[in-house]
Amino acid sequence: MRSLTSSSATNRKGPGLTPVNDTGAPVGLQPVKQRRLAPGKVLSNALLIVLGFLFLAPLLWLLFSSVDSNAGPSLKWPHFTFSNYAAVANASTFTALENSTILAGIATIVATVPAVLAAYVFSRHHFPVKNGILLTIVVLAGVPINILVIPVFQAFSNYGLLNITATAFFLGVTSLPFEIWIIKTYIDAIPPDMEEAARLERANVMQTILRVIVPMTLPGIVAAAIFGFINAWGNFLVPFVLLSNPNEQPAPVVMYQFFGNAHVAWGSVAAYSVLYALPVLILYIAIARLFRGGFSMAGAIRG
Amino acid sequence: MTSVALDSNEVRAEDSRTPVGPRLDKARMSWTSIPLLSPAFILLAVLFIGPVVFSIYLGFTNLQLVGPHSLYYQVTGTENLSRLVHDTTFRQSIVLTLVFVLGSAVIGATVLGFVLALAMQSSLALIRGLVGVIVLVAFMFPPIVVSLCWIAATRPGGIFATLTGSSGGLLLTQPLLVVSAANAWNLAGLAMLLFSAALRNIPGDILESAKMENASAFQRLMKITLPMLRPVFVTTMLLMTLLALANFTVVYIMTNGGPGTSTMIMPVYSYVQGFNYNELGYGALIGNVMVLLAALLSIVYVRVSRSSS
Numbered sequence: 001m002r003s004l005t006s007s008s009a010t011n012r013k014g015p016g017l018t019p020v021n022d023t024g025a026p027v028g029l030q031p032v033k034q035r036r037l038a039p040g041k042v043l044s045n046a047l048l049i050v051l052g053f054l055f056l057a058p059l060l061w062l063l064f065s066s067v068d069s070n071a072g073p074s075l076k077w078p079h080f081t082f083s084n085y086a087a088v089a090n091a092s093t094f095t096a097l098e099n100s101t102i103l104a105g106i107a108t109i110v111a112t113v114p115a116v117l118a119a120y121v122f123s124r125h126h127f128p129v130k131n132g133i134l135l136t137i138v139v140l141a142g143v144p145i146n147i148l149v150i151p152v153f154q155a156f157s158n159y160g161l162l163n164i165t166a167t168a169f170f171l172g173v174t175s176l177p178f179e180i181w182i183i184k185t186y187i188d189a190i191p192p193d194m195e196e197a198a199r200l201e202r203a204n205v206m207q208t209i210l211r212v213i214v215p216m217t218l219p220g221i222v223a224a225a226i227f228g229f230i231n232a233w234g235n236f237l238v239p240f241v242l243l244s245n246p247n248e249q250p251a252p253v254v255m256y257q258f259f260g261n262a263h264v265a266w267g268s269v270a271a272y273s274v275l276y277a278l279p280v281l282i283l284y285i286a287i288a289r290l291f292r293g294g295f296s297m298a299g300a301i302r303g
Numbered sequence: 304m305t306s307v308a309l310d311s312n313e314v315r316a317e318d319s320r321t322p323v324g325p326r327l328d329k330a331r332m333s334w335t336s337i338p339l340l341s342p343a344f345i346l347l348a349v350l351f352i353g354p355v356v357f358s359i360y361l362g363f364t365n366l367q368l369v370g371p372h373s374l375y376y377q378v379t380g381t382e383n384l385s386r387l388v389h390d391t392t393f394r395q396s397i398v399l400t401l402v403f404v405l406g407s408a409v410i411g412a413t414v415l416g417f418v419l420a421l422a423m424q425s426s427l428a429l430i431r432g433l434v435g436v437i438v439l440v441a442f443m444f445p446p447i448v449v450s451l452c453w454i455a456a457t458r459p460g461g462i463f464a465t466l467t468g469s470s471g472g473l474l475l476t477q478p479l480l481v482v483s484a485a486n487a488w489n490l491a492g493l494a495m496l497l498f499s500a501a502l503r504n505i506p507g508d509i510l511e512s513a514k515m516e517n518a519s520a521f522q523r524l525m526k527i528t529l530p531m532l533r534p535v536f537v538t539t540m541l542l543m544t545l546l547a548l549a550n551f552t553v554v555y556i557m558t559n560g561g562p563g564t565s566t567m568i569m570p571v572y573s574y575v576q577g578f579n580y581n582e583l584g585y586g587a588l589i590g591n592v593m594v595l596l597a598a599l600l601s602i603v604y605v606r607v608s609r610s611s612s
Contacts, residue, residue, distance in 0.1 A: 040520045044422040045430055051419060052434035055441050055488065057462045058452035065455070073458035074465070110346065118343035125336045135605060140351055142601025144549030146570055147590040150577045151358035152350075154366065173350040176343060205335045234445035236552040241578065252447045259454075259556065266455065273448045284443045 066274045071267035084267035085275075092246075092254065093272065100233055100250035100276070103168045107232035110172030111179050112225040119183035120209050124195070141177035146237045148174075153241050164248040167239055168232065175228040182227065186220030187213060219290040226283045233280060251276045355594060362588035368581040376584065383588045392564050393589065396572040400548070403483055403568050407550075408543035411487025416494020416539065420502055421528075423495075435495075442492025446552035453485035454557055474558060478566045482554045489553065490546055494539050501535040502528070534607075541604040548597050569593050 057075055065071035066085070068078030121127075122134055152170055156162050194216065198208045214221065236252040243249050255276060258269040363383060366376040387393055419438060423431045444452070456463040457473035463481075464473050473481050505528060513523050529536075551570040554560070560567040560575055567575070569589060577586025 038425075041425050044425045045427055047418070047422045048426050048430050048434045051415070051422075052430070052437055055434070055437045055491075058456045058488070059437065059440055061455055061462060062448070062452050073455040073461040075456075075462040114342035114346055117339040121336045121339045125333045125339075127332045127336050135602075137347075138605050139598050139601045140347070142545045142597055142604065143351075143355070143594055144545075144551075144570065144597050146549060146551040147573060147593045147597075148351075148354040148358065150573070150583055150587045150590055151354040151361055154361060154583060155354065155357055169346075170350050173346045176347060176351070180343060205339065209339075234447075236445075236447050236556070237574070252445065255447055255451075256556065259451075269451060273451055277444055277448045280443055280445060281440065284439075 062270050062273060065266050065270035067271075068267055071270060073266065084271035087265075087268045088272045088275065093251075093275070095247065096249060096251040096254040097275065099164060099248055100252075103164060103171065103239065103250050104229045104232040106165065106168035107172035107175065108225050108229045110169050111175040111228040112221065115176055115179035115183050115224060116214065116221060117209065119180050119187055120213055122180065122184050123187040124192075137177045137180055141181060145174040145235075149237055149241050152238075156242060162242055162244065164243060167242045170242075171232040171235055171238055172228065175231045179224040179228055182224040183217065183220055186217040190216050223287050223290055226287050230280055230283060358587045358591055358594070361584050362591045364584040366584035366587070368578060368583050370581065373583075379584075383585050386585065387588060387592075392567060392572065395564060396567045396569050396589075399479065399566065400568045402479060403486070403554070403566075404544055404547045406480070407483035407486035408490065408547035409540050411483060412490035412494045412543045412547075413536070413540050415487055415491040416496075417498045417532075417536070419491065419495045420498035421524075423499065424502055438492045438495055440492075441488055442490065444489065446489070446550070447556055449485055449489045450553050450556035453481065453488070453553075457481050475562060478558050478562060482557055482566050485553055485557065486547055486550055490543055493546075494543060497535060497539050497542075498532070501532050505531050538604065538608045541600060541607060545597060545600055545604065548593065548600070 061073075061075045064075065064078045067080055067082065068076075069081035069083060070079050071084070122130065153162075156166055156170075190213070194212050195208050198212050203211065233250075234252070236256070239250050240253045240256065243253065251272075255269065255272055258265065258272065360378075363378050363380065364376045365372050365379045365382070367373050419434070423435065426434075441449075453463075454474070455461050457469075458464060459470060459472045461472075464470075467473065469476060509527055510523055513527055518526070549570070550568075551574065554566055554568055555571050555574065558566040560571045564572075570593060573586045573589040573593065575586075576582045576589060580586075
């Protein structure tokens with residue numbers, strides 16, 4: 001790619017000029033073709049193919065096994081069937097996925113709404129020891145939350161809080177520091193002109209946040225919210241310890257029961273995994289779309 | 304609040320000798336900050352700082368999961384600490400955690416992510432696209448699904464067991480290597496993203512001019528690319544280390560810390576002490592060591608990433 005975009009001709013011209021080649025035609029119109037395959041390129045491609053296969057093999061196994069009537073630990077072409085999906089498409093699976101959705105949904109709201117408000121203050125307001133508090137929040141984001149499961153278990157059982165709502169609140173709070181950080185960087189990037197305009201029209205702080213800040217940083221807020229959702233959706237240990245009622249257990253905890261059996265039903269557990277992992281993949285694609293779309297902010301301020 | 308500031312500004316402009324209102328040359332605290340910050344602060348205080356502090360306390364008690372000490376527990380002073388110092392499994396778990404973090408985060412994910420990002424720079428678009436998607440999907444998978452894929456792949460007959468010629472299953476013969484590889488497989492996508500972005504930011508004309516002076520590809524890598532990426536290497540390594548330290552699920556589900564105690568990294572040991580051996584107080588103390596370690600690393604991470612940006 002590099003040889004296409006920057007031929008040696010572009011270097012001889014000063015910056016800011018349209019890149020042209022020796023004949024004066026724009027470079028982009030006459031791509032310089034690589035005549036021979038450089039050994040470095042062969043090496044790169046070969047390396048990528050080998051590494052790509054090592055990364056692909058476990059993924060492919062999961063996909064194949066989920067539609068294989070004779071699934072085992074080995075990677076092989078499946079005897080195609082949907083019976084694995086039919087086997088796990090039952091009430092308990094749907095309850096577990098529903099619980100995961102409730103857990104992750106509550107956690108997302110618990111983390112994102114306070115994070116927007118706090119991020120706004122950290123970005124725009126001044127108060128004593130702001131940087132110290134900000135540093136503390138970043139350090140908190142690095143604390144492994146799985147380690148906190150013992151004190152949280154003890155505290156929750158003392159107060160009779162071993163239920164899905166309290167667990168969701170805890171999972172939400174564990175994403176809160178990182179979400180504040182992400183959203184703050186987005187608000188930092190907004191020029192203050194729009195808020196000043198809102199202020200001149202006597203908008204109060206809440207109106208400014210809801211009508212100006214939130215619409216302008218929506219991609220960042222959605223990205224932070226998706227992070228919070230995925231974080232709660234994927235966590236195994238916290239619901240595993242805190243939720244003992246089978247009607248409240250989310251998908252990963254239910255899925256772990258598949259592992260305990262002496263004879264693992266590989267096909268069913270693979271199908272279950274696909275159902276459980278699919279929402280996460282879709283959400284990541286949504287994040288990627290958001291970032292590719294960029295911001296509509298540039299046009300908001302003219303002159 | 305700010306409209307007041309604007310008004311006083313006008314007043315001051317009219318009569319500059321007697322300044323009215325608060326001084327404007329210094330940033331002032333806005334009282335609206337408090338209601339806006341309080342939801343986040345209350346939540347963090349109750350459900351994040353609270354558990355950290357409570358854990359410090361529990362670490363010095365004889366709290367148990369079941370039995371008389373589950374309800375009536377008390378501070379036992381330094382009893383847990385001296386037990387920790389003499390605990391050979393804990394000492395082993397420190398070593399295992401270091402090997403796991405070095406192997407999976409520093410060497411595994413960081414180097415793998417860098418190699419992938421570098422190879423992608425000079426590869427065919429089709430291969431780059433395909434491998435990129437595969438590596439990122441591996442990164443997106445929830446930990447329990449990562450565990451499942453790797454349990455299958457390393458069982459007898461599984462793809463990695465077959466490739467390495469293992470007949471008895473890799474989880475029994477090379478458990479620490481397998482869980483480290485699984486974790487590196489999971490994290491490499493993030494490292495790849497960070498390195499790809501950094502590689503794109505290396506100005507092309509520097510590499511181009513080195514090329515014109517007949518620098519070999521290896522020389523360009525060693526003298527230009529690697530030195531310019533040094534800050535990204537440091538931050539990526541620290542981030543991967545933090546993520547690997549926090550890893551409980553992949554190791555616990557794949558091995559339960561075993562066979563024996565051969566994959567008993569600290570988070571798993573903390574859980575096993577707390578919930579399998581009923582020693583919640585002692586488990587909390589092991590957890591506190593982890594929190595301390597992660598907080599220190601996290602501070603280093605913030606310092607380093609600030610000074611490099």
